[in-house]
Amino acid sequence: MTRNKSPDLHGNAPDESPVALLLIDVINDFEFDENGGDLFQRAMPAATRIAALKERTAQQGIPAIYVNDNFGKWRSDFRNLVAHCLEEDRRGRPLVELLKPTDNDYFVLKPKQSGFYSTTLDLLLKHLGAHDLILTGFSSDICVQLTASDAHLRDYYLIVPRDCVASLSEEENERALRYMERVLEADIRPSTEIELTNVSNFISPSPSGRRLG
Amino acid sequence: MTRNKSPDLHGNAPDESPVALLLIDVINDFEFDENGGDLFQRAMPAATRIAALKERTAQQGIPAIYVNDNFGKWRSDFRNLVAHCLEEDRRGRPLVELLKPTDNDYFVLKPKQSGFYSTTLDLLLKHLGAHDLILTGFSSDICVQLTASDAHLRDYYLIVPRDCVASLSEEENERALRYMERVLEADIRPSTEIELTNVSNFISPSPSGRRLG
Amino acid sequence: MTRNKSPDLHGNAPDESPVALLLIDVINDFEFDENGGDLFQRAMPAATRIAALKERTAQQGIPAIYVNDNFGKWRSDFRNLVAHCLEEDRRGRPLVELLKPTDNDYFVLKPKQSGFYSTTLDLLLKHLGAHDLILTGFSSDICVQLTASDAHLRDYYLIVPRDCVASLSEEENERALRYMERVLEADIRPSTEIELTNVSNFISPSPSGRRLG
Amino acid sequence: MTRNKSPDLHGNAPDESPVALLLIDVINDFEFDENGGDLFQRAMPAATRIAALKERTAQQGIPAIYVNDNFGKWRSDFRNLVAHCLEEDRRGRPLVELLKPTDNDYFVLKPKQSGFYSTTLDLLLKHLGAHDLILTGFSSDICVQLTASDAHLRDYYLIVPRDCVASLSEEENERALRYMERVLEADIRPSTEIELTNVSNFISPSPSGRRLG
Numbered sequence: 001m002t003r004n005k006s007p008d009l010h011g012n013a014p015d016e017s018p019v020a021l022l023l024i025d026v027i028n029d030f031e032f033d034e035n036g037g038d039l040f041q042r043a044m045p046a047a048t049r050i051a052a053l054k055e056r057t058a059q060q061g062i063p064a065i066y067v068n069d070n071f072g073k074w075r076s077d078f079r080n081l082v083a084h085c086l087e088e089d090r091r092g093r094p095l096v097e098l099l100k101p102t103d104n105d106y107f108v109l110k111p112k113q114s115g116f117y118s119t120t121l122d123l124l125l126k127h128l129g130a131h132d133l134i135l136t137g138f139s140s141d142i143c144v145q146l147t148a149s150d151a152h153l154r155d156y157y158l159i160v161p162r163d164c165v166a167s168l169s170e171e172e173n174e175r176a177l178r179y180m181e182r183v184l185e186a187d188i189r190p191s192t193e194i195e196l197t198n199v200s201n202f203i204s205p206s207p208s209g210r211r212l213g
Numbered sequence: 214m215t216r217n218k219s220p221d222l223h224g225n226a227p228d229e230s231p232v233a234l235l236l237i238d239v240i241n242d243f244e245f246d247e248n249g250g251d252l253f254q255r256a257m258p259a260a261t262r263i264a265a266l267k268e269r270t271a272q273q274g275i276p277a278i279y280v281n282d283n284f285g286k287w288r289s290d291f292r293n294l295v296a297h298c299l300e301e302d303r304r305g306r307p308l309v310e311l312l313k314p315t316d317n318d319y320f321v322l323k324p325k326q327s328g329f330y331s332t333t334l335d336l337l338l339k340h341l342g343a344h345d346l347i348l349t350g351f352s353s354d355i356c357v358q359l360t361a362s363d364a365h366l367r368d369y370y371l372i373v374p375r376d377c378v379a380s381l382s383e384e385e386n387e388r389a390l391r392y393m394e395r396v397l398e399a400d401i402r403p404s405t406e407i408e409l410t411n412v413s414n415f416i417s418p419s420p421s422g423r424r425l426g
Numbered sequence: 427m428t429r430n431k432s433p434d435l436h437g438n439a440p441d442e443s444p445v446a447l448l449l450i451d452v453i454n455d456f457e458f459d460e461n462g463g464d465l466f467q468r469a470m471p472a473a474t475r476i477a478a479l480k481e482r483t484a485q486q487g488i489p490a491i492y493v494n495d496n497f498g499k500w501r502s503d504f505r506n507l508v509a510h511c512l513e514e515d516r517r518g519r520p521l522v523e524l525l526k527p528t529d530n531d532y533f534v535l536k537p538k539q540s541g542f543y544s545t546t547l548d549l550l551l552k553h554l555g556a557h558d559l560i561l562t563g564f565s566s567d568i569c570v571q572l573t574a575s576d577a578h579l580r581d582y583y584l585i586v587p588r589d590c591v592a593s594l595s596e597e598e599n600e601r602a603l604r605y606m607e608r609v610l611e612a613d614i615r616p617s618t619e620i621e622l623t624n625v626s627n628f629i630s631p632s633p634s635g636r637r638l639g
Numbered sequence: 640m641t642r643n644k645s646p647d648l649h650g651n652a653p654d655e656s657p658v659a660l661l662l663i664d665v666i667n668d669f670e671f672d673e674n675g676g677d678l679f680q681r682a683m684p685a686a687t688r689i690a691a692l693k694e695r696t697a698q699q700g701i702p703a704i705y706v707n708d709n710f711g712k713w714r715s716d717f718r719n720l721v722a723h724c725l726e727e728d729r730r731g732r733p734l735v736e737l738l739k740p741t742d743n744d745y746f747v748l749k750p751k752q753s754g755f756y757s758t759t760l761d762l763l764l765k766h767l768g769a770h771d772l773i774l775t776g777f778s779s780d781i782c783v784q785l786t787a788s789d790a791h792l793r794d795y796y797l798i799v800p801r802d803c804v805a806s807l808s809e810e811e812n813e814r815a816l817r818y819m820e821r822v823l824e825a826d827i828r829p830s831t832e833i834e835l836t837n838v839s840n841f842i843s844p845s846p847s848g849r850r851l852g
Contacts (some may be wrong), residue, residue: 074550075532077503106501111549117366118549123537124500142396149362153330175388183355287763288745290716319714324762336750336757337713543792568822575788579756601814609781 020130021057021064023050024115024137024144026099027078028069029085030092035168040091042166042173043138047095050136050164053191054099060196063128066107067115067137067147078107113143116150125156132157134194135186140165141176152184161191233343234270234277236263237328237350237357239312240291241282242298243305248381253304255379255386256351260308263349263377266404267312273409276341279320280328280350280360291320326356329363338369345370347407348399349377354389365397374404446556447483447490449476450541450563450570452525453504454495455511456518461594466517468592468599469564473521476562476590479617480525486622489554492533493541493563493573504533539569542576551582558583560620561612566591567602578610587617659769660696660703662689663754663776663783665738666717667708668724669731674807679730681805681812682777686734689775689803692830693738699835702767705746706754706776706786717746752782755789764795771796773833774825779804780815791823800830 026047030040054064070076078101085096101107108121115121125133133156135144144165148158160180167173180186239260243253267277283289289297291314298309314320321334328334338346346369348357357378361371373393380386393399452473456466480490496502502510504527511522527533534547541547551559559582561570570591574584586606593599606612665686669679693703709715715723717740724735740746747760754760764772772795774783783804787797799819806812819825 074553075529077505077533079503079505103501107503109546111546111553112366114362114366117363118546120535120537120544120546123544127500127537141392146362146366149327149359150330153325153327153359175392179354179388179392287766288742290718290746292716292718316714320716322759324759324766331759331762333748333750333757333759340713340750538792540788540792543789567818572788572792575753575785576756579751579753579785601818605780605814605818 015127016129017061017063018130019057019062019132019134020125020128021054021062021134022067022115022136022147023054023064023099024067024135024147025069025139026050026137027066027081027085027096027101028092028138029090030095031090036091039139039166039168040095042168042170044095046136046138046164046166047098049161049191051098053134053136053161053164053194056196057134058104062134062196063130064101064105065121065124066101066105067110067119067121068107069143070109070111072111074111076109078109081109113146114150115143115147116154122154131155132159134159134161136161136164136191138165139167139173141167141172145176145180148180148184148186152186158184158186159194160186160188161194162188163190163192228340229342230274230276231343232270232275232345232347233338233341234267234275234347235328235349235360236267236277236279236281236312237348237360238280238282238352239263239350240279240294240298240309240314241305241351242303243308244303249304252352252379252381253308255381255383257308259349259351259377259379260311262374262404264311266347266349266374266377266407269409270347271317275347275409276343277314277318278334278337279314279318280323280332280334281320282356283322283324285324287324289322291322294322326359327363328356328360329367335367344368345372347372347374349374349404351378352380352386353378354380354385358389358393361393361397361399365399371397371399372407373399373401374407375401376403376405441553442555443487443489444556445483445488445558445560446551446554447480447488447560448493448541448562448573449480449490449525450493450561450573451495451565452476452563453492453507453511453522453527454518454564455516456521457516462517465565465592465594466521468594468596470521472562472564472590472592473524475587475617477524479560479562479587479590479620482622483560484530488560488622489556490527490531491547491550492527492531493536493545493547494533495569496535496537498537500537502535504535507535539572540576541569541573542580548580557581558585560585560587562587562590562617564591565593565599567593567598571602571606574606574610574612578612584610584612585620586612586614587620588614589616589618654766655768656700656702657769658696658701658771658773659764659767660693660701660773661706661754661775661786662693662703662738663706663774663786664708664778665689665776666705666720666724666735666740667731667777668729669734670729675730678778678805678807679734681807681809683734685775685777685803685805686737688800688830690737692773692775692800692803692833695835696773697743701773701835702769703740703744704760704763705740705744706749706758706760707746708782709748709750711750713750715748717748720748752785753789754782754786755793761793770794771798773798773800775800775803775830777804778806778812780806780811784815784819787819787823787825791825797823797825798833799825799827800833801827802829802831 030036085092106124108115108119110119133151135148135158137144151158162177167176177188181188243249298305319337321328321332323332346364348361348371350357364371375390380389390401394401456462511518532550534541534545536545559577561574561584563570577584588603593602603614607614669675724731745763747754747758749758772790774787774797776783790797801816806815816827820827
């Protein structure tokens with residue numbers, strides 16, 4: 001857990017970063033009940049933006065953490081889930097293709113809706129030194145909001161780019177964003193308005209250095 | 214931790230109960246910023262209903278647990294907080310008078326909004342054998358909802374009587390109730406419609422026996 | 427999470443069982459510092475007994491859970507770790523060959539010495555309905571004992587078969603066993619003296635039914 | 640939670656300190672079974688040293704935290720427990736007189752042996768900014784050791800002054816001290832050899848500044 005001293009982190013996932021990108025339940029076959037198709041339609045445009053954001057954060061050496069449902073398959077690991085979603089005829093396949101993890105990415109399997117409940121996420125974030133979390137994924141009003149709630153209790157600063165989340169209903173999506181902004185003090189600006197150029201400055205314990213521009 | 218075999222539990226708080234009544238942040242001086250007065254106005258009618266509900270649950274041997282903010286006073290205990298709120302000229306005094314704890318009641322001081330975060334609440338509920346929680350208190354959209362979220366993750370069944378919670382804004386109160394009903398699967402019927410006569414039947418591990426009538 | 431009603435569970439890992447077998451840090455390359463070789467020498471005979479015990483428990487439908495260090499490799503999954511340890515020239519290879527997981531086995535990666543700290547183990551055991559834990563693995567005085575301590579706090583009943591654990595020093599191994607017996611109330615009889623024939627009787631919430639014969 | 644800037648902290652308990660003194664199960668009536676008297680005999684000399692150490696740490700502005708069993712009395716608060724132990728004829732009375740808490744002290748009621756399990760201790764220590772813990776109290780091989788184990792998992796640095804703990808048996812006391820030194824990396828020097836004069840230097844996140852002299 002030594003700090004990566006390289007001045008050029010482009011393309012590398014460091015072991016230490018004040019910011020982390022969370023991708024919540026993006027590895028998903030969208031094969032659930034009558035609503036899977038509707039959610040997929042809303043999720044696909046957000047996934048395109050998440051992929052673009054992930055490329056930008058990777059260039060800044062910001063680690064990406066997949067925080068994903070295990071679908072109740074306690075014996076599966078993350079790579080199994082990815083492979084399952086990439087099989088032909090899975091509805092979620094094009095989305096998972098867009099957001100396929102690389103070897104540099106981290107992953108946490110969550111048994112419930114919140115990424116913090118009964119997982120190692122909090123300890124992983126402390127290992128990384130991350131205190132600012134960019135939350136993306138699906139659905140905004142359930143797994144994203146419940147993960148954001150637990151993160152807020154633990155004093156993480158939250159950015160939930162409004163174009164990188166989606167829900168089954170646009171109305172619920174809006175309600176969730178407003179709730180996270182009002183109660184959980186999240187920054188909900190669109191991903192394109194997040195400045196990432198000075199991220200190295202964020203390696204600082206002082207509260208004044210804790211905000212992304 | 215032996216089960217109380219007495220056929221007549223009226224007036225006693227047993228060590229075992231399938232249901233527990235939670236009173237969230239009701240011990241409150243309402244002396245915070247410009248909004249304390251507005252919240253107090255909305256909270257007072259709910260407090261009257263909570264007091265009536267608490268009398269009914271006590272008659273059925275259902276334990277009451279005060280889950281209360283410590284106001285950042287890490288050295289205080291619960292009785293100090295009650296005494297503080299009962300001092301003359303405190304805005305919250307009439308409300309706290311209504312909901313004053315008895316020696317039979319339990320209490321849990323919470324350092325953050327959720328009653329489960331960094332407290333012994335979950336273990337106390339397991340000690341009691343409680344799996345159905347009646348959540349009451351303030352404010353519905355913050356401490357009640359975040360406590361409900363954590364309870365749902367832990368598989369508790371939730372009843373949030375809509376007349377026993379309040380928020381600074383009626384609109385946010387309604388949104389919180391709908392969210393708890395839709396996402397956290399809470400029963401939000403008014404307190405007067407909760408039947409408590411067959412609570413002894415709820416001492417049952419079977420899912421089919423897990424619901425209040 | 428429905429109970430497996432099949433009268434013949436032989437060879438299957440059910441989703442529900444009152445007993446679980448834990449294999450602690452057995453997936454290990456034993457390539458650490460000057461002591462790896464010494465620990466390997468002591469661990470190998472225990473591994474042979476663990477393998478025999480695992481065969482017996484599998485026949486009774488008792489699930490096996492690998493609770494394993496992630497070696498600080500936060501991006502690895504369990505199958506990577508197994509593959510790593512099975513590479514040629516790894517000191518631990520013969521031991522890992524003996525204890526290679528099957529597709530029916532569960533696994534939990536632990537970032538610290540205790541299997542409960544910052545992992546999903548407790549929730550997995552609750553999902554399985556397991557309240558009796560058979561702890562095996564290495565080393566008895568560190569990861570086994572610290573996992574046993576956390577299990578005892580959570581009211582699990584512990585069996586630590588004295589022939590299925592090992593430590594760098596026989597003296598510390600004995601001290602750890604005596605500590606777990608005296609303070610953590612563990613049954614430390616040898617694996618060959620554990621009767622597993624009536625395990626189905628253990629599907630019982632009553633304290634009197636909580637003990638293996 | 641602002642840092643106390645006063646150069647003279649003597650006699651005050653600050654809200655921020657890199658070091659905290661823990662007093663484990665010292666509020667105790669020693670009225671349990673046949674062994675209470677024996678443990679009391681061994682605990683009394685340690686209590687005298689704890690009292691002296693507490694006076695020194697208080698002069699340096701190091702906060703004292705009572706981490707105490709609730710004796711299964713879930714409705715009691717800490718002051719009740721103190722009052723109970725100070726009643727006439729309680730065996731523990733002289734010891735509790737020596738270690739009576741002041742209004743500046745913190746307290747955490749623990750339902751199980753470890754001070755961290757299902758309590759707010761970890762969050763309180765983070766609120767204080769404490770990363771070095773001086774553990775004192777009874778008994779060394781049970782509640783002190785299990786609290787130390789959980790503290791070590793959470794990366795606290797441990798000092799367990801060997802003259803400030805006691806157990807029912809001197810042999811188990813020695814075993815516990817050696818275990819905490821060997822496995823939990825605790826400093827077990829006697830309390831008189833702990834230098835506290837430069838504690839203000841410890842307000843530093845750097846590992847090199849993390850050790851008491």
